[in-house]
Amino acid sequence: MNRRNPVGKRLLTAGALYLAALNGAAASTAELEHQLDAIDKELGQLAEYTMRSGVGNLGWLSDDHPSPDHTEWVEIKLREETIIDLIVLAPIIWMDENRGPVADGFPLEFRIIAGSEQHPDGKVIAAFTENDHVLPRIAPLVIPLNPTNATWVRVEATKLSPWAWNRGQYIFQLSEVLIYSGNQNAALHRAVTASSSKRNRVHRAAQKEALTDGHMPYLMDAATGERSDPYLAFFKPDEAPRLTIDLGRAISINRINLHTADLRENIPRIHHADYGIPLHLHIEGSLNPDYSSAIPIAKHQREQIYDTGPITTLNFPPITVRYVHLTPTQGYKAPEADPGIWRCMGFAEVEIFSNNWNAALGAHTILNDEEKPNQGNLSALTDGRNHFGTILPIREWLNQLARRHELEALRPDVEAQLNASYLKQKKQVKLLSLLVSILSFCTAFAIGIQYLVHRKKVRKLKEQFAADLHDEIGANLHTIGLLSDMVEESREAPATISEYVKRIRAVTERTGTAVRYVTGIHDSPELFSDLKSDMQRAAERIVTKQKHNLIIEGESLIPKLKQRTRINLFLFYKECLINISRHSGATELKTELTLTPKRVVLSITDDGKGLAQDIPKSLQRRAKLFRARVHKETPPKGGTQITLHLKSAGIWNKRPAHEA
Numbered sequence: 001m002n003r004r005n006p007v008g009k010r011l012l013t014a015g016a017l018y019l020a021a022l023n024g025a026a027a028s029t030a031e032l033e034h035q036l037d038a039i040d041k042e043l044g045q046l047a048e049y050t051m052r053s054g055v056g057n058l059g060w061l062s063d064d065h066p067s068p069d070h071t072e073w074v075e076i077k078l079r080e081e082t083i084i085d086l087i088v089l090a091p092i093i094w095m096d097e098n099r100g101p102v103a104d105g106f107p108l109e110f111r112i113i114a115g116s117e118q119h120p121d122g123k124v125i126a127a128f129t130e131n132d133h134v135l136p137r138i139a140p141l142v143i144p145l146n147p148t149n150a151t152w153v154r155v156e157a158t159k160l161s162p163w164a165w166n167r168g169q170y171i172f173q174l175s176e177v178l179i180y181s182g183n184q185n186a187a188l189h190r191a192v193t194a195s196s197s198k199r200n201r202v203h204r205a206a207q208k209e210a211l212t213d214g215h216m217p218y219l220m221d222a223a224t225g226e227r228s229d230p231y232l233a234f235f236k237p238d239e240a241p242r243l244t245i246d247l248g249r250a251i252s253i254n255r256i257n258l259h260t261a262d263l264r265e266n267i268p269r270i271h272h273a274d275y276g277i278p279l280h281l282h283i284e285g286s287l288n289p290d291y292s293s294a295i296p297i298a299k300h301q302r303e304q305i306y307d308t309g310p311i312t313t314l315n316f317p318p319i320t321v322r323y324v325h326l327t328p329t330q331g332y333k334a335p336e337a338d339p340g341i342w343r344c345m346g347f348a349e350v351e352i353f354s355n356n357w358n359a360a361l362g363a364h365t366i367l368n369d370e371e372k373p374n375q376g377n378l379s380a381l382t383d384g385r386n387h388f389g390t391i392l393p394i395r396e397w398l399n400q401l402a403r404r405h406e407l408e409a410l411r412p413d414v415e416a417q418l419n420a421s422y423l424k425q426k427k428q429v430k431l432l433s434l435l436v437s438i439l440s441f442c443t444a445f446a447i448g449i450q451y452l453v454h455r456k457k458v459r460k461l462k463e464q465f466a467a468d469l470h471d472e473i474g475a476n477l478h479t480i481g482l483l484s485d486m487v488e489e490s491r492e493a494p495a496t497i498s499e500y501v502k503r504i505r506a507v508t509e510r511t512g513t514a515v516r517y518v519t520g521i522h523d524s525p526e527l528f529s530d531l532k533s534d535m536q537r538a539a540e541r542i543v544t545k546q547k548h549n550l551i552i553e554g555e556s557l558i559p560k561l562k563q564r565t566r567i568n569l570f571l572f573y574k575e576c577l578i579n580i581s582r583h584s585g586a587t588e589l590k591t592e593l594t595l596t597p598k599r600v601v602l603s604i605t606d607d608g609k610g611l612a613q614d615i616p617k618s619l620q621r622r623a624k625l626f627r628a629r630v631h632k633e634t635p636p637k638g639g640t641q642i643t644l645h646l647k648s649a650g651i652w653n654k655r656p657a658h659e660a
Contacts, residue, residue: 029425032418039407039414046407047392047400049138050221051093051101054273057306059092059175060211061105063196064163068108072172073156074194076179076187076212081116081151086180087126088398089155090140090216092173094164101138104164105173107157108135112143114150122154135161139405140176140216140398153179153187171198176216183356183395184255187212188315215309220259220397225390228383230261231376232276232346233367235331239343242291242368243326245350245382247359250287252320255353256298257394258312259386261346271335274308276346278328283314285321294325311394324352324360346375348386356393358384479507479541507541531558531566535573535591542577546606547588554595561600565651568626569593569602569644575618576604576642584608586639600646607639615642626651 027035062072091103111127126143128134134141155177160170179187192208235241247253261276280301284294298314331343352360365378384391392400484504532552539548552558558566573591580586586608594601615632619642623630629645 027417027421029418029421032414032421036411036414036418039411043404043407043411045223046404047223047397048221048388049101049401049404050219050388051138052217052219052273052310054271055305056217056273056309057207057210057213057215059090059173060192060194060208061092061198062157062160062172062194063198064166064169064171065160066169068160068162068170070160070170071156071158072160072195073154074172074174074177074192074208074211075152075154076177077152077191077193078150078179078186079190081149082179082181082186083147084114084150084153084179084181084186085145085147086178086395087112087143087145087153088140088176088178088180088402089143089174090176090178090218090398091137092175093138093217096164099136102164103135103137105171106135106137106141106161107159107172108161109159110155110157113154113156114148115152115154116149117151118149122152130159133409137405139401140218142399142402150179153177174211176214177211178394178398180395183393184315185214185313185394188214188313213307213309214311214313218401219310219388220386220391221388222390222392222397222400225385227387227389228348228380228385229376230276230346230348230387231378231380232261232334232344232374234334234337234342234344234373235328235369236341237331237343240327240329241345241372243345243381244289244366244368245324245326245352245360246289246364246366247322247324247352248363250320250322251354251359252318253285253297253324253352253354253359254316254318256283256314256316256324257349257351257353258300258314258347259349259351259391260308260310260312261348272305273310274302274305274332275334276332276344277302277308277312278331278343278345279303280328280330281345282327282329284325284327285319286323286325287321289323291325294323295319295321297321297324313394326350342373347381349384349391350381351391480504503541531561531570534570535593538570538574538577539589539591542574543581543589546580546586549588549590550593551591552593552595557595557597560652561595562651562653565600565626565646568622568628569600569646572619572622572628572644573602573604575616575622579616579619580604580606580608584610584640598648600648600651602644602646603641605635605639605641607637610634610638610640 060074062074089106091106093101094104096102109129111124113122114125115122125145125148155174157172160172163169163171163173177187178185189209190212192211194208197208233241233243258277260274278300281299282296283298283300284291285297286294297319298316300312300314302308326345328343328345331345334342334344337344350360350365351358352363360382361384363382365381367374367378532550532555536550539550561569577589580589584606586606589604589606592601592603592605594603611632615630619630623644627647627650631643633641633643635641
């Protein structure tokens with residue numbers, strides 16, 4: 001819309017604003033579903049597009065042109081300077097063989113100019129371009145305005161659209177122009193001038209006045225109310241029955257709407273579109289039921305079928321009456337009755353307005369000769385309903401048709417976004433299902449790994465328990481056995497026997513302590529807290545007959561070894577002593593423990609007969625438990641040397657902060 005138009009923002013409907021918001025930020029599925037439900041709910045409350053059928057005038061047509069870049073205009077002169085606030089442009093509808101009904105000749109670009117005493121040359125009050133997407137449409141275009149004074153209004157097309165009747169040509173045509181001041185159509189039956197006029201297919205001069213006759217290509221089909229049957233009265237050609245509507249009290253009236261009687265949907269139509277509308281109709285008003293005091297109000301006279309439509313509106317200066325009399329001086333020739341004998345008059349509804357209020361709603365209706373043949377009930381003339389349901393104020397009806405157009409244009413976009421959201425959700429569900437499957441697999445895999453790790457830990461604990469029992473308790477039992485043998489050999493030396501017994505007692509107590517802590521030996525702070533002393537005592541008890549020498553380099557680092565490391569070192573050492581005592585036949589042995597920040601090496605050398613086979617399994621098992629390497633060598637002088645290398649990682653306690 002042109003920036004000069006002060007009402008541009010007002011023409012953006014709530015739905016369009018919502019769509020603009022969606023373009024800026026993605027809406028959730030729930031929001032889209034809510035919006036679609038709201039659109040469908042509102043559509044269910046709006047009037048339907050129900051098109052006229054049968055015969056009727058089209059409207060005004062300009063000259064046609066070989067290109068769209070021509071200017072054509074139509075101008076309506078108002079009765080007097082009037083404050084206007086709404087303009088409605090009703091298009092001419094063409095039935096396209098592929099697309100169905102479409103607006104034909106509605107301009108692609110146009111502007112609306114209003115003239116007044118203050119602006120005799122006119123000022124632009126609205127302007128539209130192709131970017132405003134006015135087309136395609138079949139609904140009337142409703143243009144709200146800021147209240148504007150006007151004595152004339154011009155609709156000026158600056159870019160024409162193709163003419164469906166003559167392809168390759170471009171034209172400007174409209175069915176009706178309505179100019180509202182409140183609920184009053186100030187353009188009704190007003191004079192029209194145009195830049196050009198083309199003979200229409202009615203084979204008469206183009207009717208510029210058709211733009212302001214109040215007839216449009218729509219039937220009023222509201223979403224509410226039960227249908228009502230029309231009322232028809234039949235009479236002789238020389239008779240003039242009078243239909244009287246009693247308003248109940250004296251009221252100032254200024255407008256009458258006559259709704260066409262028969263709008264049946266037979267295909268093909270069996271009645272003309274002007275069925276029941278008299279050719280000549282006199283309307284009078286009075287304050288008394290006496291016809292002699294009646295005052296003329298309006299006349300409706302038509303020459304042919306093209307002069308009528310679904311709703312005929314008659315405006316007149318305000319007049320105060322109680323009774324309104326409708327007298328057909330020339331009735332309608334009903335095709336189903338003998339035209340030489342019968343005429344008829346009939347309507348679906350008669351609305352009599354006092355400003356914007358229908359004073360005839362529910363009013364009592366009288367036919368001066370009710371013995372005449374008739375169809376329907378007189379009460380149907382003032383029940384506020386037509387063939388489709390509730391009769392709406394024309395301005396409200398046109399607004400509903402325009403709103404339906406906006407919502408029906410918006411709905412596919414919202415539905416497409418909702419379907420895209422559903423598709424996205426479907427993909428997300430698939431992805432989520434895949435992730436759940438992967439997670440389930442990973443969970444099962446993790447549980448399996450945990451189970452295997454747990455089994456490995458249990459197996460390692462069993463090995464640890466077995467090794468601890470074998471290396472600690474087994475060594476102690478072996479020591480007790482050796483000491484017992486020594487007691488036996490010292491029968492003749494009571495003092496020596498006493499010493500051996502004390503040593504047996506000490507070993508026995510130590511064995512008891514080891515048994516108590518064997519399931520948590522590394523948590524026993526009293527065990528192996530002094531590694532050097534423990535190694536010396538172990539040598540004295542186990543290799544009692546061999547000369548033993550213990551050398552420790554880096555002794556100051558021993559307290560920094562983890563307790564588990566000290567335990568493993570000690571138990572490995574004891575197992576070596578047991579093997580030397582049992583199998584080597586050695587007379588001397590030497591133990592060297594070397595500690596540096598980067599390595600720990602334990603070497604035990606004896607002068608025995610040597611190992612004929614590989615390193616004993618008990619030593620291999622103990623080395624494996626604390627991830628150490630063990631190997632054996634044969635010294636030049638004979639015997640055996642077992643060396644244990646500990647990896648530096650994980651064997652030290654964490655250093656205090658001041659040593660870091």
